[in-house]
Amino acid sequence: MLKKFQEALNKRKEAGVLRTLKPKLSGIDFYSNDYLGLAGNEELQSQLLMKVQANPVLLSGSSGSRLISGNSNITDETENYIAEQHQYSAALLFSSGYNANLALFSTLPDRHDTIIVDEQIHRSVHDACKMSHAKKIKFRHNDLEDLESILKKQNGSSYIAIESLYSMDGDFAPLQEIATLAKKYNSALIVDEAHAFGVFGYGLIEKHQLQNDVFAALMTYGKALGAHGAAVLCNETVKCYLVNFASPFIYTTAAQDFLWISIKNGYEFLKLKPELSKKLHQNIKIFRDQNIETISSEVSPIQAIMVPDNHQLRNLQITLSCNGFLTYAVHSPTVKTGAERLRICLHSFNTEEDIAGLTGIIKEFI
Ligand SMILES: Cc1ncc(COP(=O)(O)O)c(C=O)c1O
Structure with a gap:
Protein backbone atom coordinates (compact mmCIF):
# COMPACT_ATOMS: atom_id res chain seq x y z
CA MET A 1 0.00 0.00 0.00
CA GLY A 37 -10.31 42.02 5.32
CA LEU A 38 -12.67 40.83 8.07
CA ALA A 39 -10.47 37.85 9.03
CA GLY A 40 -8.07 40.26 10.72
CA ASN A 41 -10.31 43.27 11.32
CA GLU A 42 -9.39 44.65 14.75
CA GLU A 43 -12.71 46.41 15.35
CA LEU A 44 -14.56 43.16 14.69
CA GLN A 45 -12.13 41.25 16.87
CA SER A 46 -12.58 43.63 19.79
CA GLN A 47 -16.37 43.36 19.48
CA LEU A 48 -16.05 39.57 19.71
CA LEU A 49 -13.62 39.83 22.59
CA MET A 50 -16.10 41.94 24.53
CA LYS A 51 -18.85 39.38 23.91
CA VAL A 52 -16.61 36.58 25.15
CA GLN A 53 -15.55 38.57 28.21
CA ALA A 54 -19.18 39.22 29.05
CA ASN A 55 -20.09 35.58 28.48
CA PRO A 56 -17.08 33.20 28.57
CA VAL A 57 -19.42 30.21 28.16
CA LEU A 58 -19.38 31.06 24.43
CA LEU A 59 -16.00 29.36 24.33
CA SER A 60 -17.25 26.10 25.83
CA GLY A 61 -17.14 23.06 23.63
CA SER A 62 -20.57 22.14 22.29
CA SER A 63 -20.18 18.65 23.80
CA GLY A 64 -22.07 16.74 21.12
CA SER A 65 -23.95 16.72 17.85
CA ARG A 66 -26.82 19.14 17.33
CA LEU A 67 -29.33 16.33 17.87
CA ILE A 68 -27.89 15.26 21.24
CA SER A 69 -26.19 17.85 23.48
CA GLY A 70 -24.73 20.31 20.94
CA ASN A 71 -27.72 22.56 20.24
CA SER A 72 -28.20 25.86 22.05
CA ASN A 73 -30.45 28.90 22.08
CA ILE A 74 -27.67 30.76 20.31
CA THR A 75 -27.62 28.24 17.45
CA ASP A 76 -31.38 28.54 17.02
CA GLU A 77 -31.35 32.33 17.29
CA THR A 78 -28.55 32.60 14.73
CA GLU A 79 -30.40 30.36 12.29
CA ASN A 80 -33.58 32.41 12.64
CA TYR A 81 -31.61 35.61 12.19
CA ILE A 82 -29.88 34.31 9.03
CA ALA A 83 -33.13 33.05 7.49
CA GLU A 84 -34.74 36.43 8.10
CA GLN A 85 -31.79 38.35 6.66
CA HIS A 86 -31.98 36.36 3.42
CA GLN A 87 -35.79 36.23 3.29
CA TYR A 88 -35.91 32.44 3.42
CA SER A 89 -38.20 30.65 5.82
CA ALA A 90 -35.40 28.54 7.35
CA ALA A 91 -31.64 28.27 7.72
CA LEU A 92 -29.50 25.37 8.90
CA LEU A 93 -25.98 26.00 10.16
CA PHE A 94 -22.97 23.79 9.41
CA SER A 95 -19.39 24.03 10.58
CA SER A 96 -18.17 24.31 6.97
CA GLY A 97 -19.43 24.85 3.45
CA TYR A 98 -17.90 21.55 2.43
CA ASN A 99 -20.08 19.73 4.97
CA ALA A 100 -23.15 21.72 3.98
CA ASN A 101 -22.76 20.72 0.32
CA LEU A 102 -22.16 17.11 1.34
CA ALA A 103 -25.39 17.24 3.32
CA LEU A 104 -27.46 18.84 0.55
CA PHE A 105 -26.48 16.64 -2.36
CA SER A 106 -25.99 13.35 -0.53
CA THR A 107 -29.39 13.62 1.15
CA LEU A 108 -32.00 15.42 -0.95
CA PRO A 109 -31.73 13.55 -4.29
CA ASP A 110 -32.68 9.86 -4.08
CA ARG A 111 -31.81 6.95 -6.36
CA HIS A 112 -34.48 7.89 -8.91
CA ASP A 113 -33.30 11.50 -9.22
CA THR A 114 -30.69 13.26 -11.32
CA ILE A 115 -28.23 15.92 -10.15
CA ILE A 116 -27.33 18.20 -13.04
CA VAL A 117 -24.12 20.04 -12.19
CA ASP A 118 -22.22 22.81 -13.92
CA GLU A 119 -18.89 21.24 -14.94
CA GLN A 120 -17.09 23.83 -12.78
CA ILE A 121 -19.04 23.18 -9.61
CA HIS A 122 -17.01 22.95 -6.41
CA ARG A 123 -15.40 19.64 -5.47
CA SER A 124 -17.66 19.30 -2.40
CA VAL A 125 -20.66 18.81 -4.71
CA HIS A 126 -18.88 16.10 -6.71
CA ASP A 127 -17.92 14.36 -3.47
CA ALA A 128 -21.54 14.61 -2.28
CA CYS A 129 -22.72 13.07 -5.55
CA LYS A 130 -20.45 10.09 -4.87
CA MET A 131 -22.22 9.62 -1.53
CA SER A 132 -25.63 9.93 -3.17
CA HIS A 133 -27.50 7.21 -5.07
CA ALA A 134 -28.69 9.70 -7.66
CA LYS A 135 -27.31 9.95 -11.18
CA LYS A 136 -24.97 12.87 -11.90
CA ILE A 137 -24.86 14.65 -15.26
CA LYS A 138 -22.52 17.57 -16.02
CA PHE A 139 -23.50 20.46 -18.25
CA ARG A 140 -21.01 22.72 -20.02
CA HIS A 141 -19.99 25.67 -17.89
CA ASN A 142 -22.70 28.35 -17.93
CA ASP A 143 -24.15 26.87 -21.14
CA LEU A 144 -27.93 27.36 -21.06
CA GLU A 145 -28.54 25.34 -24.24
CA ASP A 146 -26.64 22.36 -22.92
CA LEU A 147 -28.47 22.60 -19.59
CA GLU A 148 -31.85 22.78 -21.31
CA SER A 149 -31.09 19.81 -23.55
CA ILE A 150 -30.33 17.74 -20.43
CA LEU A 151 -33.42 19.00 -18.58
CA LYS A 152 -35.63 18.08 -21.56
CA LYS A 153 -34.54 14.45 -21.33
CA GLN A 154 -35.39 14.02 -17.63
CA ASN A 155 -38.38 11.88 -16.70
CA GLY A 156 -38.02 11.95 -12.92
CA SER A 157 -37.08 14.67 -10.45
CA SER A 158 -33.90 16.63 -10.95
CA TYR A 159 -31.69 19.09 -9.11
CA ILE A 160 -29.48 21.74 -10.72
CA ALA A 161 -26.23 22.64 -8.91
CA ILE A 162 -24.51 25.93 -9.70
CA GLU A 163 -22.40 28.61 -8.06
CA SER A 164 -23.43 32.24 -8.43
CA LEU A 165 -19.77 33.31 -8.76
CA TYR A 166 -17.28 30.64 -9.79
CA SER A 167 -14.07 30.45 -7.84
CA MET A 168 -11.76 29.20 -10.58
CA ASP A 169 -12.84 31.36 -13.55
CA GLY A 170 -14.19 34.33 -11.57
CA ASP A 171 -17.29 34.48 -13.75
CA PHE A 172 -20.99 34.55 -12.88
CA ALA A 173 -23.70 32.02 -13.58
CA PRO A 174 -26.60 33.36 -15.66
CA LEU A 175 -28.64 33.05 -12.50
CA GLN A 176 -31.95 34.48 -13.67
CA GLU A 177 -31.94 32.44 -16.89
CA ILE A 178 -31.09 29.22 -15.03
CA ALA A 179 -33.84 29.96 -12.50
CA THR A 180 -36.27 30.34 -15.41
CA LEU A 181 -35.18 26.99 -16.89
CA ALA A 182 -35.44 25.30 -13.50
CA LYS A 183 -39.01 26.58 -13.20
CA LYS A 184 -39.91 25.54 -16.75
CA TYR A 185 -38.69 21.96 -16.20
CA ASN A 186 -39.72 21.75 -12.56
CA SER A 187 -36.15 21.15 -11.41
CA ALA A 188 -34.89 22.14 -7.95
CA LEU A 189 -32.20 24.81 -8.25
CA ILE A 190 -29.45 24.85 -5.60
CA VAL A 191 -27.08 27.81 -5.64
CA ASP A 192 -23.73 28.02 -3.86
CA GLU A 193 -23.01 31.66 -3.00
CA ALA A 194 -19.67 31.01 -1.25
CA HIS A 195 -17.80 33.70 -3.21
CA ALA A 196 -20.65 36.16 -3.73
CA PHE A 197 -21.83 36.51 -0.14
CA GLY A 198 -20.49 39.74 1.39
CA VAL A 199 -18.94 40.84 -1.90
CA PHE A 200 -22.32 41.55 -3.49
CA GLY A 201 -24.37 42.35 -0.39
CA TYR A 202 -26.00 39.19 0.92
CA GLY A 203 -25.38 37.48 -2.43
CA LEU A 204 -26.87 37.44 -5.91
CA ILE A 205 -30.06 35.56 -5.04
CA GLU A 206 -30.98 38.43 -2.74
CA LYS A 207 -29.82 41.02 -5.27
CA HIS A 208 -32.13 39.59 -7.95
CA GLN A 209 -34.84 38.63 -5.43
CA LEU A 210 -34.84 34.99 -6.57
CA GLN A 211 -35.60 33.43 -3.20
CA ASN A 212 -38.84 31.91 -4.50
CA ASP A 213 -37.06 30.34 -7.48
CA VAL A 214 -34.01 28.97 -5.70
CA PHE A 215 -34.91 25.79 -3.85
CA ALA A 216 -31.88 25.96 -1.54
CA ALA A 217 -28.87 28.23 -1.24
CA LEU A 218 -25.52 27.96 0.45
CA MET A 219 -23.79 30.85 2.21
CA THR A 220 -20.30 30.23 3.56
CA TYR A 221 -18.65 32.33 6.25
CA GLY A 222 -14.97 31.51 5.76
CA LYS A 223 -14.54 33.91 2.87
CA ALA A 224 -15.86 37.51 2.87
CA LEU A 225 -17.09 37.17 6.45
CA GLY A 226 -13.59 36.18 7.62
CA ALA A 227 -14.94 33.51 9.97
CA HIS A 228 -15.87 29.87 9.33
CA GLY A 229 -19.00 27.78 8.89
CA ALA A 230 -21.92 27.89 6.49
CA ALA A 231 -25.70 28.04 6.30
CA VAL A 232 -28.16 26.30 4.01
CA LEU A 233 -31.17 28.50 3.25
CA CYS A 234 -34.33 26.63 2.41
CA ASN A 235 -37.88 26.07 3.62
CA GLU A 236 -38.91 24.37 6.89
CA THR A 237 -39.60 21.00 5.25
CA VAL A 238 -36.18 20.83 3.62
CA LYS A 239 -34.54 21.88 6.89
CA CYS A 240 -36.43 19.20 8.81
CA TYR A 241 -35.52 16.59 6.16
CA LEU A 242 -31.81 17.48 6.42
CA VAL A 243 -31.94 17.36 10.23
CA ASN A 244 -33.47 13.88 9.99
CA PHE A 245 -31.54 12.33 7.13
CA ALA A 246 -28.30 14.22 6.40
CA SER A 247 -25.34 12.25 7.78
CA PRO A 248 -22.91 15.21 7.49
CA PHE A 249 -25.28 17.14 9.77
CA ILE A 250 -26.19 14.35 12.19
CA TYR A 251 -22.93 12.52 12.79
CA THR A 252 -20.63 15.36 13.75
CA THR A 253 -19.99 17.47 16.84
CA ALA A 254 -21.60 20.90 16.67
CA ALA A 255 -19.33 23.96 16.62
CA GLN A 256 -18.96 26.15 19.70
CA ASP A 257 -21.46 28.97 20.21
CA PHE A 258 -18.56 31.33 19.62
CA LEU A 259 -18.70 30.49 15.90
CA TRP A 260 -22.41 31.22 15.64
CA ILE A 261 -21.97 34.49 17.55
CA SER A 262 -19.09 35.44 15.23
CA ILE A 263 -21.30 34.81 12.20
CA LYS A 264 -24.19 36.88 13.54
CA ASN A 265 -21.80 39.64 14.54
CA GLY A 266 -20.28 39.45 11.06
CA TYR A 267 -23.68 40.08 9.43
CA GLU A 268 -24.23 43.11 11.67
CA PHE A 269 -20.73 44.37 10.91
CA LEU A 270 -21.29 44.03 7.14
CA LYS A 271 -24.45 46.10 7.40
CA LEU A 272 -22.59 48.89 9.21
CA LYS A 273 -19.60 48.92 6.85
C1 LIG B 1 -17.85 27.39 -4.16
C2 LIG B 1 -17.46 26.80 -2.86
N1 LIG B 1 -18.36 26.07 -2.18
C3 LIG B 1 -18.06 25.51 -1.00
C4 LIG B 1 -16.82 25.68 -0.43
C5 LIG B 1 -16.52 25.04 0.88
O1 LIG B 1 -16.67 25.98 1.90
P1 LIG B 1 -15.84 25.85 3.25
O2 LIG B 1 -14.48 26.39 2.97
O3 LIG B 1 -16.60 26.65 4.23
O4 LIG B 1 -15.78 24.40 3.61
C6 LIG B 1 -15.86 26.47 -1.07
C7 LIG B 1 -14.53 26.68 -0.47
O5 LIG B 1 -13.52 26.42 -1.03
C8 LIG B 1 -16.18 27.04 -2.32
O6 LIG B 1 -15.30 27.76 -3.01
Whole structure:
Protein backbone atom coordinates (compact mmCIF):
# COMPACT_ATOMS: atom_id res chain seq x y z
CA MET A 1 0.00 0.00 0.00
CA LEU A 2 2.67 2.47 1.06
CA LYS A 3 4.55 1.71 -2.16
CA LYS A 4 1.47 2.66 -4.16
CA PHE A 5 1.04 5.89 -2.19
CA GLN A 6 4.71 6.77 -2.60
CA GLU A 7 4.56 6.18 -6.35
CA ALA A 8 1.59 8.52 -6.69
CA LEU A 9 3.38 11.17 -4.62
CA ASN A 10 6.58 10.77 -6.66
CA LYS A 11 4.60 11.26 -9.85
CA ARG A 12 3.21 14.54 -8.54
CA LYS A 13 6.66 15.64 -7.38
CA GLU A 14 8.18 14.92 -10.79
CA ALA A 15 5.41 16.93 -12.45
CA GLY A 16 6.11 19.78 -10.00
CA VAL A 17 2.58 19.68 -8.56
CA LEU A 18 3.12 18.03 -5.17
CA ARG A 19 0.93 19.70 -2.57
CA THR A 20 2.63 20.55 0.72
CA LEU A 21 1.53 22.45 3.81
CA LYS A 22 3.47 25.66 4.37
CA PRO A 23 3.41 28.19 7.21
CA LYS A 24 1.34 31.31 6.50
CA LEU A 25 3.37 33.47 4.15
CA SER A 26 3.93 37.12 4.74
CA GLY A 27 3.46 39.41 1.78
CA ILE A 28 0.83 41.39 -0.06
CA ASP A 29 -2.32 39.31 -0.12
CA PHE A 30 -3.66 38.65 -3.61
CA TYR A 31 -4.58 35.06 -2.88
CA SER A 32 -6.85 34.69 0.13
CA ASN A 33 -10.65 34.65 0.20
CA ASP A 34 -10.62 37.40 2.84
CA TYR A 35 -12.22 39.80 0.34
CA LEU A 36 -13.19 42.45 2.89
CA GLY A 37 -10.31 42.02 5.32
CA LEU A 38 -12.67 40.83 8.07
CA ALA A 39 -10.47 37.85 9.03
CA GLY A 40 -8.07 40.26 10.72
CA ASN A 41 -10.31 43.27 11.32
CA GLU A 42 -9.39 44.65 14.75
CA GLU A 43 -12.71 46.41 15.35
CA LEU A 44 -14.56 43.16 14.69
CA GLN A 45 -12.13 41.25 16.87
CA SER A 46 -12.58 43.63 19.79
CA GLN A 47 -16.37 43.36 19.48
CA LEU A 48 -16.05 39.57 19.71
CA LEU A 49 -13.62 39.83 22.59
CA MET A 50 -16.10 41.94 24.53
CA LYS A 51 -18.85 39.38 23.91
CA VAL A 52 -16.61 36.58 25.15
CA GLN A 53 -15.55 38.57 28.21
CA ALA A 54 -19.18 39.22 29.05
CA ASN A 55 -20.09 35.58 28.48
CA PRO A 56 -17.08 33.20 28.57
CA VAL A 57 -19.42 30.21 28.16
CA LEU A 58 -19.38 31.06 24.43
CA LEU A 59 -16.00 29.36 24.33
CA SER A 60 -17.25 26.10 25.83
CA GLY A 61 -17.14 23.06 23.63
CA SER A 62 -20.57 22.14 22.29
CA SER A 63 -20.18 18.65 23.80
CA GLY A 64 -22.07 16.74 21.12
CA SER A 65 -23.95 16.72 17.85
CA ARG A 66 -26.82 19.14 17.33
CA LEU A 67 -29.33 16.33 17.87
CA ILE A 68 -27.89 15.26 21.24
CA SER A 69 -26.19 17.85 23.48
CA GLY A 70 -24.73 20.31 20.94
CA ASN A 71 -27.72 22.56 20.24
CA SER A 72 -28.20 25.86 22.05
CA ASN A 73 -30.45 28.90 22.08
CA ILE A 74 -27.67 30.76 20.31
CA THR A 75 -27.62 28.24 17.45
CA ASP A 76 -31.38 28.54 17.02
CA GLU A 77 -31.35 32.33 17.29
CA THR A 78 -28.55 32.60 14.73
CA GLU A 79 -30.40 30.36 12.29
CA ASN A 80 -33.58 32.41 12.64
CA TYR A 81 -31.61 35.61 12.19
CA ILE A 82 -29.88 34.31 9.03
CA ALA A 83 -33.13 33.05 7.49
CA GLU A 84 -34.74 36.43 8.10
CA GLN A 85 -31.79 38.35 6.66
CA HIS A 86 -31.98 36.36 3.42
CA GLN A 87 -35.79 36.23 3.29
CA TYR A 88 -35.91 32.44 3.42
CA SER A 89 -38.20 30.65 5.82
CA ALA A 90 -35.40 28.54 7.35
CA ALA A 91 -31.64 28.27 7.72
CA LEU A 92 -29.50 25.37 8.90
CA LEU A 93 -25.98 26.00 10.16
CA PHE A 94 -22.97 23.79 9.41
CA SER A 95 -19.39 24.03 10.58
CA SER A 96 -18.17 24.31 6.97
CA GLY A 97 -19.43 24.85 3.45
CA TYR A 98 -17.90 21.55 2.43
CA ASN A 99 -20.08 19.73 4.97
CA ALA A 100 -23.15 21.72 3.98
CA ASN A 101 -22.76 20.72 0.32
CA LEU A 102 -22.16 17.11 1.34
CA ALA A 103 -25.39 17.24 3.32
CA LEU A 104 -27.46 18.84 0.55
CA PHE A 105 -26.48 16.64 -2.36
CA SER A 106 -25.99 13.35 -0.53
CA THR A 107 -29.39 13.62 1.15
CA LEU A 108 -32.00 15.42 -0.95
CA PRO A 109 -31.73 13.55 -4.29
CA ASP A 110 -32.68 9.86 -4.08
CA ARG A 111 -31.81 6.95 -6.36
CA HIS A 112 -34.48 7.89 -8.91
CA ASP A 113 -33.30 11.50 -9.22
CA THR A 114 -30.69 13.26 -11.32
CA ILE A 115 -28.23 15.92 -10.15
CA ILE A 116 -27.33 18.20 -13.04
CA VAL A 117 -24.12 20.04 -12.19
CA ASP A 118 -22.22 22.81 -13.92
CA GLU A 119 -18.89 21.24 -14.94
CA GLN A 120 -17.09 23.83 -12.78
CA ILE A 121 -19.04 23.18 -9.61
CA HIS A 122 -17.01 22.95 -6.41
CA ARG A 123 -15.40 19.64 -5.47
CA SER A 124 -17.66 19.30 -2.40
CA VAL A 125 -20.66 18.81 -4.71
CA HIS A 126 -18.88 16.10 -6.71
CA ASP A 127 -17.92 14.36 -3.47
CA ALA A 128 -21.54 14.61 -2.28
CA CYS A 129 -22.72 13.07 -5.55
CA LYS A 130 -20.45 10.09 -4.87
CA MET A 131 -22.22 9.62 -1.53
CA SER A 132 -25.63 9.93 -3.17
CA HIS A 133 -27.50 7.21 -5.07
CA ALA A 134 -28.69 9.70 -7.66
CA LYS A 135 -27.31 9.95 -11.18
CA LYS A 136 -24.97 12.87 -11.90
CA ILE A 137 -24.86 14.65 -15.26
CA LYS A 138 -22.52 17.57 -16.02
CA PHE A 139 -23.50 20.46 -18.25
CA ARG A 140 -21.01 22.72 -20.02
CA HIS A 141 -19.99 25.67 -17.89
CA ASN A 142 -22.70 28.35 -17.93
CA ASP A 143 -24.15 26.87 -21.14
CA LEU A 144 -27.93 27.36 -21.06
CA GLU A 145 -28.54 25.34 -24.24
CA ASP A 146 -26.64 22.36 -22.92
CA LEU A 147 -28.47 22.60 -19.59
CA GLU A 148 -31.85 22.78 -21.31
CA SER A 149 -31.09 19.81 -23.55
CA ILE A 150 -30.33 17.74 -20.43
CA LEU A 151 -33.42 19.00 -18.58
CA LYS A 152 -35.63 18.08 -21.56
CA LYS A 153 -34.54 14.45 -21.33
CA GLN A 154 -35.39 14.02 -17.63
CA ASN A 155 -38.38 11.88 -16.70
CA GLY A 156 -38.02 11.95 -12.92
CA SER A 157 -37.08 14.67 -10.45
CA SER A 158 -33.90 16.63 -10.95
CA TYR A 159 -31.69 19.09 -9.11
CA ILE A 160 -29.48 21.74 -10.72
CA ALA A 161 -26.23 22.64 -8.91
CA ILE A 162 -24.51 25.93 -9.70
CA GLU A 163 -22.40 28.61 -8.06
CA SER A 164 -23.43 32.24 -8.43
CA LEU A 165 -19.77 33.31 -8.76
CA TYR A 166 -17.28 30.64 -9.79
CA SER A 167 -14.07 30.45 -7.84
CA MET A 168 -11.76 29.20 -10.58
CA ASP A 169 -12.84 31.36 -13.55
CA GLY A 170 -14.19 34.33 -11.57
CA ASP A 171 -17.29 34.48 -13.75
CA PHE A 172 -20.99 34.55 -12.88
CA ALA A 173 -23.70 32.02 -13.58
CA PRO A 174 -26.60 33.36 -15.66
CA LEU A 175 -28.64 33.05 -12.50
CA GLN A 176 -31.95 34.48 -13.67
CA GLU A 177 -31.94 32.44 -16.89
CA ILE A 178 -31.09 29.22 -15.03
CA ALA A 179 -33.84 29.96 -12.50
CA THR A 180 -36.27 30.34 -15.41
CA LEU A 181 -35.18 26.99 -16.89
CA ALA A 182 -35.44 25.30 -13.50
CA LYS A 183 -39.01 26.58 -13.20
CA LYS A 184 -39.91 25.54 -16.75
CA TYR A 185 -38.69 21.96 -16.20
CA ASN A 186 -39.72 21.75 -12.56
CA SER A 187 -36.15 21.15 -11.41
CA ALA A 188 -34.89 22.14 -7.95
CA LEU A 189 -32.20 24.81 -8.25
CA ILE A 190 -29.45 24.85 -5.60
CA VAL A 191 -27.08 27.81 -5.64
CA ASP A 192 -23.73 28.02 -3.86
CA GLU A 193 -23.01 31.66 -3.00
CA ALA A 194 -19.67 31.01 -1.25
CA HIS A 195 -17.80 33.70 -3.21
CA ALA A 196 -20.65 36.16 -3.73
CA PHE A 197 -21.83 36.51 -0.14
CA GLY A 198 -20.49 39.74 1.39
CA VAL A 199 -18.94 40.84 -1.90
CA PHE A 200 -22.32 41.55 -3.49
CA GLY A 201 -24.37 42.35 -0.39
CA TYR A 202 -26.00 39.19 0.92
CA GLY A 203 -25.38 37.48 -2.43
CA LEU A 204 -26.87 37.44 -5.91
CA ILE A 205 -30.06 35.56 -5.04
CA GLU A 206 -30.98 38.43 -2.74
CA LYS A 207 -29.82 41.02 -5.27
CA HIS A 208 -32.13 39.59 -7.95
CA GLN A 209 -34.84 38.63 -5.43
CA LEU A 210 -34.84 34.99 -6.57
CA GLN A 211 -35.60 33.43 -3.20
CA ASN A 212 -38.84 31.91 -4.50
CA ASP A 213 -37.06 30.34 -7.48
CA VAL A 214 -34.01 28.97 -5.70
CA PHE A 215 -34.91 25.79 -3.85
CA ALA A 216 -31.88 25.96 -1.54
CA ALA A 217 -28.87 28.23 -1.24
CA LEU A 218 -25.52 27.96 0.45
CA MET A 219 -23.79 30.85 2.21
CA THR A 220 -20.30 30.23 3.56
CA TYR A 221 -18.65 32.33 6.25
CA GLY A 222 -14.97 31.51 5.76
CA LYS A 223 -14.54 33.91 2.87
CA ALA A 224 -15.86 37.51 2.87
CA LEU A 225 -17.09 37.17 6.45
CA GLY A 226 -13.59 36.18 7.62
CA ALA A 227 -14.94 33.51 9.97
CA HIS A 228 -15.87 29.87 9.33
CA GLY A 229 -19.00 27.78 8.89
CA ALA A 230 -21.92 27.89 6.49
CA ALA A 231 -25.70 28.04 6.30
CA VAL A 232 -28.16 26.30 4.01
CA LEU A 233 -31.17 28.50 3.25
CA CYS A 234 -34.33 26.63 2.41
CA ASN A 235 -37.88 26.07 3.62
CA GLU A 236 -38.91 24.37 6.89
CA THR A 237 -39.60 21.00 5.25
CA VAL A 238 -36.18 20.83 3.62
CA LYS A 239 -34.54 21.88 6.89
CA CYS A 240 -36.43 19.20 8.81
CA TYR A 241 -35.52 16.59 6.16
CA LEU A 242 -31.81 17.48 6.42
CA VAL A 243 -31.94 17.36 10.23
CA ASN A 244 -33.47 13.88 9.99
CA PHE A 245 -31.54 12.33 7.13
CA ALA A 246 -28.30 14.22 6.40
CA SER A 247 -25.34 12.25 7.78
CA PRO A 248 -22.91 15.21 7.49
CA PHE A 249 -25.28 17.14 9.77
CA ILE A 250 -26.19 14.35 12.19
CA TYR A 251 -22.93 12.52 12.79
CA THR A 252 -20.63 15.36 13.75
CA THR A 253 -19.99 17.47 16.84
CA ALA A 254 -21.60 20.90 16.67
CA ALA A 255 -19.33 23.96 16.62
CA GLN A 256 -18.96 26.15 19.70
CA ASP A 257 -21.46 28.97 20.21
CA PHE A 258 -18.56 31.33 19.62
CA LEU A 259 -18.70 30.49 15.90
CA TRP A 260 -22.41 31.22 15.64
CA ILE A 261 -21.97 34.49 17.55
CA SER A 262 -19.09 35.44 15.23
CA ILE A 263 -21.30 34.81 12.20
CA LYS A 264 -24.19 36.88 13.54
CA ASN A 265 -21.80 39.64 14.54
CA GLY A 266 -20.28 39.45 11.06
CA TYR A 267 -23.68 40.08 9.43
CA GLU A 268 -24.23 43.11 11.67
CA PHE A 269 -20.73 44.37 10.91
CA LEU A 270 -21.29 44.03 7.14
CA LYS A 271 -24.45 46.10 7.40
CA LEU A 272 -22.59 48.89 9.21
CA LYS A 273 -19.60 48.92 6.85
CA PRO A 274 -20.76 49.23 3.24
CA GLU A 275 -17.52 51.12 2.55
CA LEU A 276 -15.57 47.84 2.66
CA SER A 277 -17.32 46.35 -0.32
CA LYS A 278 -17.23 49.75 -2.07
CA LYS A 279 -13.44 49.82 -1.65
CA LEU A 280 -13.18 46.25 -2.93
CA HIS A 281 -15.10 47.15 -6.08
CA GLN A 282 -12.91 50.22 -6.61
CA ASN A 283 -9.86 47.95 -6.40
CA ILE A 284 -11.37 45.52 -8.91
CA LYS A 285 -11.81 48.44 -11.30
CA ILE A 286 -8.23 49.63 -10.74
CA PHE A 287 -7.01 46.11 -11.58
CA ARG A 288 -9.21 45.86 -14.68
CA ASP A 289 -8.06 49.29 -15.89
CA GLN A 290 -4.58 47.78 -16.29
CA ASN A 291 -5.95 45.90 -19.33
CA ILE A 292 -4.52 42.52 -18.41
CA GLU A 293 -6.39 39.81 -20.27
CA THR A 294 -8.40 37.61 -17.91
CA ILE A 295 -11.23 35.13 -18.36
CA SER A 296 -13.15 36.68 -15.47
CA SER A 297 -16.02 39.10 -15.19
CA GLU A 298 -14.98 42.74 -14.92
CA VAL A 299 -16.72 43.06 -11.56
CA SER A 300 -15.41 39.85 -10.01
CA PRO A 301 -13.00 39.89 -7.04
CA ILE A 302 -11.46 36.74 -8.57
CA GLN A 303 -9.45 37.44 -11.71
CA ALA A 304 -8.00 34.45 -13.55
CA ILE A 305 -5.13 34.98 -16.00
CA MET A 306 -4.54 32.03 -18.28
CA VAL A 307 -0.91 30.81 -18.32
CA PRO A 308 -1.38 27.44 -20.01
CA ASP A 309 1.92 25.88 -19.04
CA ASN A 310 2.74 24.58 -15.55
CA HIS A 311 6.40 25.59 -15.86
CA GLN A 312 5.78 29.16 -17.04
CA LEU A 313 3.04 29.56 -14.47
CA ARG A 314 5.35 28.46 -11.68
CA ASN A 315 8.00 30.95 -12.82
CA LEU A 316 5.48 33.77 -12.83
CA GLN A 317 4.21 32.91 -9.37
CA ILE A 318 7.75 32.63 -7.96
CA THR A 319 8.74 35.99 -9.48
CA LEU A 320 5.66 37.59 -7.95
CA SER A 321 6.34 36.00 -4.60
CA CYS A 322 10.01 37.13 -4.64
CA ASN A 323 8.63 40.64 -5.06
CA GLY A 324 6.30 40.20 -2.10
CA PHE A 325 3.04 39.43 -3.96
CA LEU A 326 1.14 36.37 -2.83
CA THR A 327 -0.95 34.80 -5.61
CA TYR A 328 -2.31 31.33 -6.28
CA ALA A 329 -1.15 29.37 -9.30
CA VAL A 330 -3.71 26.77 -10.33
CA HIS A 331 -1.80 23.96 -12.00
CA SER A 332 -3.15 20.92 -13.77
CA PRO A 333 -4.46 18.44 -12.59
CA THR A 334 -6.48 20.84 -10.35
CA VAL A 335 -7.66 22.29 -13.69
CA LYS A 336 -7.50 20.58 -17.08
CA THR A 337 -4.16 20.59 -18.92
CA GLY A 338 -4.05 23.79 -20.94
CA ALA A 339 -6.34 25.60 -18.50
CA GLU A 340 -3.60 26.46 -15.97
CA ARG A 341 -4.03 29.95 -14.60
CA LEU A 342 -2.83 32.52 -12.12
CA ARG A 343 -5.63 33.31 -9.77
CA ILE A 344 -5.68 36.81 -8.32
CA CYS A 345 -8.05 37.68 -5.48
CA LEU A 346 -8.65 41.35 -4.89
CA HIS A 347 -9.48 42.77 -1.49
CA SER A 348 -10.78 45.94 0.08
CA PHE A 349 -7.41 46.44 1.79
CA ASN A 350 -5.15 46.20 -1.31
CA THR A 351 -3.68 49.59 -2.21
CA GLU A 352 -3.45 51.17 -5.64
CA GLU A 353 0.33 50.90 -5.35
CA ASP A 354 0.08 47.14 -4.57
CA ILE A 355 -2.10 46.61 -7.62
CA ALA A 356 0.28 48.61 -9.84
CA GLY A 357 3.26 46.57 -8.57
CA LEU A 358 1.48 43.26 -9.16
CA THR A 359 0.20 44.09 -12.61
CA GLY A 360 3.57 45.57 -13.66
CA ILE A 361 5.28 42.20 -13.12
CA ILE A 362 2.48 40.24 -14.78
CA LYS A 363 2.61 42.46 -17.87
CA GLU A 364 6.33 41.79 -18.28
CA PHE A 365 5.65 38.06 -18.20
CA ILE A 366 2.74 37.62 -20.57
C1 LIG B 1 -17.85 27.39 -4.16
C2 LIG B 1 -17.46 26.80 -2.86
N1 LIG B 1 -18.36 26.07 -2.18
C3 LIG B 1 -18.06 25.51 -1.00
C4 LIG B 1 -16.82 25.68 -0.43
C5 LIG B 1 -16.52 25.04 0.88
O1 LIG B 1 -16.67 25.98 1.90
P1 LIG B 1 -15.84 25.85 3.25
O2 LIG B 1 -14.48 26.39 2.97
O3 LIG B 1 -16.60 26.65 4.23
O4 LIG B 1 -15.78 24.40 3.61
C6 LIG B 1 -15.86 26.47 -1.07
C7 LIG B 1 -14.53 26.68 -0.47
O5 LIG B 1 -13.52 26.42 -1.03
C8 LIG B 1 -16.18 27.04 -2.32
O6 LIG B 1 -15.30 27.76 -3.01
